[in-house]
Amino acid sequence: MTAATSISVRDLTLNFGAVSVLKTLNLDVAEGEFIVLLGPSGCGKSTLLNCLAGLLDPSDGQIWIKGQNVTWAEPSERGIGMVFQSYALYPQMTVRGNLSFGLKNAKMPQPEIEKRVARAAEILQIGPLLDRKPAALSGGQRQRVAIGRALVRDVDVFLFDEPLSNLDAKLRSELRVEIKRLHSRLKNTMVYVTHDQIEALTLADRIAVMRGGIIQQLAAPQEIYNRPTNLFVAGFIGSPSMNFLNGATVDGGRAFDFGGLRVDLSGYDGGAVGAREKAILGLRPEHLTITDTAEPGRTIPAIVEIDEPMGADSLVWLKSGDATISVRVPVERRPVHGAPVHLRVDIPKASIFDARTEQRI
Amino acid sequence: MADITSQIPASARTGATAIGSGPRGPKPRRRLSPGNIMLYGTLFVVSVYYLLPLWVMVMTSLKGMPEIRMGNIFAPPVEVTFQPWVKAWSEACTGLNCDGLSRGFWNSVKILIPSVFFSIIIASINGYALVNWRFKGSDVFFTILIFGSFIPYQIMLYPIVILLREMGIYGTLWGLVLVHTIFGMPILTLLFRNYFSSLPEELFKAARVDGAGFWGIYFRIMLPMSLPIFVVAIILQVTGIWNDFLFGVVYTKPELYPMTVQLNNIVNSVQGVKEYNVNMAATLLTGLVPLIVYFASGKLFVRGIAAGAVKG
Amino acid sequence: MAGTPRRMRPLRNIYAKIAAIPMVLTALVVFVGGTLWTVTYSFTNSKLLPKLNFVGLDQYERLWSNSLWLTSIQNLMIFGILSAVLTITMGFLLAVLMDQKIRFEDTFRTIMLYPFALSFVVTGLVWQWLLNPDLGIQEFVRGLGFATFEFDPLSNPDTVLYGLLIAGLWQGTGFVMCIMLAGLRGIDEDIWKAVRVDGIPRWKTYIFVVIPMMRPVFITTLVLVASGIIRLYDLVVAQTSGGPGNASQVPAMYVYRYMFTAQNLGQGFAASTMMLLSVLIVLIPWAYLEFGGKKNG
Known part of the structure; x- marks a missing residue:
């Protein structure tokens, strides 16, 4: 593990009863790298992300983030922010409440909270929405707020769980560009789960194509496209297909x-x-x-x-x-x-x- | 509330049932077709069957005894009197005392409030833990609970007597509160479990990433999102506990009998002349609380009873 | 494995485990423990106090030779079968009527369901009064000129069960109607479009398409109705007090009598164990059907 390694997954295994969802999986993510976990549903990509977040306990193996073994740490102690497919905004709180909930839980002083919320609102251009409730927002606005909730935590690692799947095609491509812009501005490590290969090919520094709880190929998008390591990757990537x-x-x-x-x-x-x-x-x-x-x-x-x-x-x-x-x-x-x-x-x-x-x- | 519920899936808002979603049957026919006359005629006759007892209760309770003996049971009173109501409330005799139903009413209130409170709090936490914080064996306990709700109460009556006696609360209101909390647990836990599992799981995950713990998520995220289901649970428990008879008889002393037991003792204790008007006034008085809850709650009541039925 | 040690397993989710204590105690101590306790003591000759003095099946032999128990069981069987068949049939028919896009659906439903909100004691007492031979329905009809009209079920040991049945149906049918209506509304709307395209008459659709699709709803309803019937107690106490004579006794009353007034605990335990057994006969096949095939029900 070099100093520039942000996330390191070692021999991660997860079994649900007799079903093995992740099979001694290894993955190293460099600092500032944008990794996309890509695969069909049931391939284990979301499971892996949930393990990284600490929302699922692995059966075996370790997870290191920033040189810390966080395998058994609480999600909030891992220095991660997470963005969900369904946005998962707290419906009874305003946008401001949503953004500051985590910071309040961390007992952060109020002025610092306000500063961070203001910064996130500026970056994501959601300033005018701060006092609205989620139900009064459009899908795209909700997803911005959801990204903002990860942003205010000021963490090194962002986890995205199919964040654009609930949006229509036009909004999806807009937010895709925005996420890319965000990454080039913040230079955080990002792990991004999707089943959409366009998202994967456009966003990723490296793509991990998964199937059956195993990473089939981990490489740069062009490499994966041009030199798929096996029949599955070849057939999965590319539309119309090979x-x-x-x-x-x-x-x-x-x-x-x-x-x-x-x-x-x-x-x-x-x-x-x-x-x-x-x-x-x-x-x-x-x-x-x-x-x-x-x-x-x-x-x-x-x-x-x-x-x-x-x-x-x-x-x-x-x-x-x-x-x-x-x-x-x-x-x-x-x-x-x-x-x-x-x-x-x-x-x-x-x-x-x-x-x-x-x-x- | 509108903005709270709008994010909750439709299935959660309408309960497991779709009664709120409007009729789905075949196309409506023209008005006044023979079929329609049959349809509404049948429904009208059925409605009369359902409404007659209520009508008779009210009418009888407003008549004097001479008029009851003379007239027919369905006729409205010639001379309206509220005397039977007064007597039922404050003077009617059970085998033991003659201070009417008021004592039973207040006993029932004293039983009802803590029972509803504790049973709902505990069951909602159960449901929340079962959905979001599953631990080894949690589903086993839940299964036992659900099966337990089908076991005849009779088989658990006596062991609970012993349990309450050991705890020193046999024959007290608190003993009965505990019993109601226990026996309300299966259906309410099911209700809350089904509701919480219909909420998006990602909300729970987001709160964990935000550093909220077991209680933080329960009080700050889940509770504010679940007000409708709490109302359903309250309706279910208020009517259920108010209407209880068996536990009241078994686990309290005569001076602490709830209203239903008191009512039965007033009406069915054979002492002198039967005063049917007083009896009906007493019956109505006892039925009043659940009826008010029922008519005030409308579709939420339906949702409450269907919640237990659909995935029992 | 290197690195920081695993957090100790029992300490994970510690608050969830603490919060679940009431549920665990209820499930294990009251439901499982209480049931096992009663079953165990049903093999003893406990009288006033429970004593572990085992006498084998004595209590059961006495139970099944007691005419009061036999009457109770017989009553419950007759009442139960009639009540289950009638509430479910009528509930379904009413639900079908309610599903014809009628106006005032809410009003009709409110009217049919309100008895369900009432206590069985209230129901029993109202119908006791309505069925009063001297002043109730019988007298009313006679007053209309039918001098020989007879409608006095509660005074006659042969008909008292039907008197209870009328009251029971009045209270319970609305509930079944609501469940059935929910079931009908749960049927895919496209089915109705498909049968209209196929030109299948409506009554045929209900019999050959809708009812088979609603099989799970019928089964669940039957289980709910049946487990309620076995517990039947308050209604009988209020409406007939088990009379005339012992003509309308039911098992739950038998249990109560032996446990709390006749001071023959062993008999009460044996009787309640028999009640449990009858529930299991209903419950186990249902649980098998409902949860048997799939893993997580």
Whole structure:
């Protein structure tokens, strides 16, 4: 553990009865880092966050925050602030009451409380709302107050539990930017739970993709996007999602063969491929281009089935052999239905997985 | 209150039931269709069946005995008299004394207030602990409590006599208060548990991050959010305890008998001529407290009784 | 494991545990302890005071050869079955009527439910008066010209139970109606749209769609009604005092008599244990149905 480590989770295990929710999980978060815990529901991401907050007792393992072992400390003693999905504002208190409740519990002198509330209100631009009750606020305003409640605590670590999930799409993107701005201004350590990959990709310094109580991959967003460590991460990240072609690597790993169609693997950005009887070629829709001319080894033949225009782009679904492949093309270059075309494969950006271990090669 | 309740989920506000949500049946038919006449006719006849006893009680209590013997039971009084009410309140005789129902009324009040207070405080804390501070075995105790509420009281009557005797409060009002607190606990704990578990759990978590402890969260967060359910609990307990008969007979002495027991002794003690008007005045007087609570509380009463029913 | 020691387990949630003491004591001492105590002493020959002088099943043999007990049980069975069937049927029918988007729903509900707010003693005494043969309903109808009209259930040992039943229904049906109405309102609105699209008549919808969907509500209601019936006491004491003769005695009165006036505790304990047994017969299948399949009920 270096001095710059803010949070350190060691061998954290949590069992609910016979169900193991977190499995000897390890995670180090650097000071000032923005970590996003991403995964489908039930993957343990919220559980991990609740353990960090001290709202759940782990079965085993330790949690260190700022060099202190806080595994058994009360939530309020951990130097954390937390923002919840449902905002969790105290309905009977005004905004000011909500912001100062924690400080009053900590027996902080009144002038200091006022100073901090004023500062938080200034940062979040909720000054005019201070004397209102939560019920009189809009969803976005409520979430600002909820962030403010973490802010006044003047702590090093912020925990966000799906804070934007209850907001509509427009507000969500606005507050997303605001949270990013907040982070660059305050430089706190932030741990942010979400199931929304856009939030994860836009906000995170590093993303921890979780499944089944295990961190599948912990890396920078681009790394996760470009070089997913396994089939699950590859399929979970990216929208529209990655195409998976089932086949085999042949010629000692120099080519990929699926249903008699061949793709040359030279230029693959990964380890030595080798010959495998069962392999999966993962191609993101934007890493394929539609052309009219066949280039042996670089293109595969396909037939256009349907297309889904999505504004600037269009997602075209094609049939190639037995496989269905989606390709993202600019909307003005949509091909004709039923037309036989060729797909050029951008192998340097592709991923190859071992079908048995599901790991990236 | 509006702003408090607006954050509470709808299911919590209307209780487990949806009686407040309005009729859901098929489309209304045209007025005065044959079906409608049948429907309202039936409801009218049913209403008469329900209202007649109340009507008869009131009418009888306002008549003199000669008129009762002459006239019919449903007829309104020719000559209104409040004498039966006065007599029922202050002069009617039980087997033991002749100071009317007033003694029972005040006994009931003295039993009611502390019983309602303690049973609700304890049960609300139980419910809160069961939802937010679960500890090993807490659900087991709750299950025992719920099953206990179905056990016939008769089987626990005598052990409680011994318990109260050992504590030196057998035959006192405080003994009865304790009994009401004990037997009110299952239904009220269930009521509060269901209510608190309908509140967002994140509110509790936020308060813990804010450094509030067990009592801090209970008094500063939960209590202010739960006023409606406290009103439901009060309604439930006031009517329940006021109407109790068995515990009053078993655990108090005759001079401390609650109103229901006193009423029964006045009406059913055979001494000389039966004064039906006095009896009905006494019956009405005894029923008055729960009736007032009932008519004043409206849908909250419904919510109270349904709370126990839906997830019993 | 390195680092600071684990906070000691018993000390976590210490306030919650302290606050739960009344609940724990009630559950363990009164409910479990009291029940076990009574069951244990029902095997003794305790008279005025409880004594641990075991006599096996003597008390039960005496109980089941006591005609008063047999009458009580028989009365409870007849009253119970009729009362359960009628309150639930009538309660459901009334709930269906109330669910027809009627006007004045609140008024009708208030009228049907108010008896439930009253004490059984009040109910018993009112109906005692209404059923008074010389001045009550019978006399009223005779006064209308039907000189031979007979409606005097309380004076006749064969009919006294029906007199109690009328009062019991008056008090309890509104309650069942309210639960049933809540159940009806809990049914998905889309069901009504679906059956309208399918053109299924309303009465058929109730019988073949709504009632099966409300099965849990019916079961819960039955359990509530049944456990109330077994406790039946105040109503009988007030309305008939168990008479005429012993024609309307019920088990709860038997228990009270032997425990507190006849000074034969063992008999009272045995009788109350039998009451417990009858509740368990109702309760255990229900608990099995309700909580059996899933883990956390």
